[in-house]
Amino acid sequence: MRRPFSKRSQAIPAFKAMAILAKANQMALGGRDIIHLEVGQPDFPVAEAxxxxxxxxxxxxxxxxxxxxxxxxxxxxxxxxxxxxxxxxxxxxxxxxxxxxxxxxxxxxxxxxxxxxxxxxxxxxxxxxxxxxxxxxxxxxxxxxxxxxxxxxxxxxxxxxxxxxxxxxxxxxxxxxxxxxxxxxxxxxxxxxxxxxxxxxxxxxxxxxxxxxxxxxxxxxxxxxxxxxxxxxxxxxxxxxxxxxxxxxxxxxxxxxxxxxxxxxxxxxxxxxxxxxxxFDPSVLEQLDAQRDILAERRKLMLSCITETGLQVPVSPDGAFYLYAKLPEHFGSADDYCRDLLEQEGVAITPGTDFGDHDAQHYVRISYAQPRAVLQQALERMVRFRP
Ligand SMILES: Cc1ncc(COP(=O)(O)O)c(C=O)c1O
Structure with missing residues (x-):
């Protein structure tokens, strides 16, 4: 029998956002309509230049x-x-x-x-x-x-x-x-x-x-x-x-x-x-700043609508493209909420447990690096899913 791989490697858990992405991709292959809000990746195509x-x-x-x-x-x-x-x-x-x-x-x-x-x-x-x-x-x-x-x-x-x-x-x-x-x-x-x-x-x-x-x-x-x-x-x-x-x-x-x-x-x-x-070409930097302004609009949309889903954002983010949102007690654990939201509504987000232990089962991370219409649809599904 082959000897086991290193203990160090075995101690490393899966990167949950990536594991959720893999599951969501699998579901998409099976014909499900999936909204990806789990990975930290800008949706804009790389500048042409x-x-x-x-x-x-x-x-x-x-x-x-x-x-x-x-x-x-x-x-x-x-x-x-x-x-x-x-x-x-x-x-x-x-x-x-x-x-x-x-x-x-x-x-x-x-x-x-x-x-x-x-x-x-x-x-x-x-x-x-x-x-x-x-x-x-x-x-x-x-x-x-x-x-x-x-x-x-x-x-x-x-x-x-x-x-x-x-x-x-x-x-x-x-x-x-x-x-x-x-x-x-x-x-x-x-x-x-x-x-x-x-x-x-x-x-x-x-x-x-x-x-x-x-x-x-x-x-x-x-x-x-x-x-x-x-x-x-x-x-x-x-x-x-x-x-x-x-x-x-x-x-x-x-x-x-x-x-x-x-x-x-x-x-x-x-x-x-x-x-x-x-x-660093000036025209590229101009485009990147315009993309940042689009992200700012999406952030505004998410912050103004998120409470309808039952989630709360205790601290408004001032950068990046994430909301770190709190689940009310009756929503259950973040792991279960994320699993069920993906399976039932096809919305992929990441549980707080990917990012540490502190109060992690009460938080989820939502990436808003998606077009506005997609975010609106995700919010609608999350409202429908609200436990
Ligand atoms: C805080 C932080 N640091 C580092 C990385 C790694 O980024 P990359 O290797 O793609 O530059 C990420 C990726 O999401 C990140 O969020």
């Missing part, structure tokens, strides 16, 4: 390896992006292109984690974070955050949660699944506690560019030069399947990160990097 640049790169045979940290021209464009959008001077050498934010997180966690080192993570938070930490023999130290804290870290939470083996804190602003952001002052206060503890601050900024409040993008790099910043072409740029993201490393961390990148992935996709060179 980006696609054309990708095709052109492949035609021109730009399909070999690049430097492990990516094409110099693209790193220069990202550096310029920090100058234009955030008013920050980020030298190109500090920018390392990766296989999505996922690749960036893997590199940063690998760099910062010795066996037994602790990582403070929000609960709820992006589910893969703790898998990255555990993959490198670190210890995930989830911190329960609720509506009172707008589902984000505060300086007080961090100071209280920091343990003797804690080395790093990973935050996301705007966050997944809640879409809430940290203000500049809150970010500064968190960064200060991490510095006092002599720890590492990692800021996942994958949803930046998709903000709907009066405050625009706030990078951890605006409050400290010492943060590791993770970003991606997946969300604002809508290039999920191209698998391209980046890390901004603090001074001195770039060389060891590049060494890890050389060994773990060699380099990110080269056609995707050539395509992304067009992502």
């Amino acid at each position: 980006i696609r054309a640049a990708g095709i052109e790169a492949i035609r021109a045979g730009q399909t070999g390896y690049s430097d492990a940290n990516g094409l110099p021209a693209l790193r220069a464009q990202i550096s310029e992006h920090y100058r234009c959008v955030y008013g920050l001077d980020i030298q190109e050498r500090r920018i390392i292109l990766t296989a999505g934010a996922s690749g960036a997180l893997a590199l940063v966690v690998a760099l910062l984690t010795d066996p037994g080192d602790g990582w403070l993570l929000t609960d709820p938070g992006y589910p893969s974070n703790r898998r990255f930490v555990e993959a490198f023999s670190g210890i995930a130290q989830p911190c329960a955050v609720g509506p009172k804290e707008r589902f984000q870290f505060s300086a007080k939470t961090v100071a209280n949660a920091w343990q003797t083996n804690t080395v790093s804190l990973l935050l996301a602003s705007p966050g997944n699944p809640t879409g809430t952001s940290l203000s500049s002052s809150a970010l500064k206060a968190v960064a200060k506690v991490v510095e006092e503890k002599n720890g590492f601050l990692v800021s996942d900024e994958i949803y930046q560019g998709l903000e709907y409040g009066p405050t625009k993008r706030i990078s951890a790099l605006s409050v400290t030069n010492d943060a590791f910043v993770v970003n991606s072409f997946s969300k604002y740029f809508g290039m999920t399947g191209w698998r391209l993201g980046w890390v901004v490393a603090p001074d001195g961390a770039e060389a060891p990160l590049i060494r890890l990148a050389q060994n773990l992935t060699i380099c990110p996709s080269v056609p995707a990097q050539y395509a992304a060179l067009s992502a």
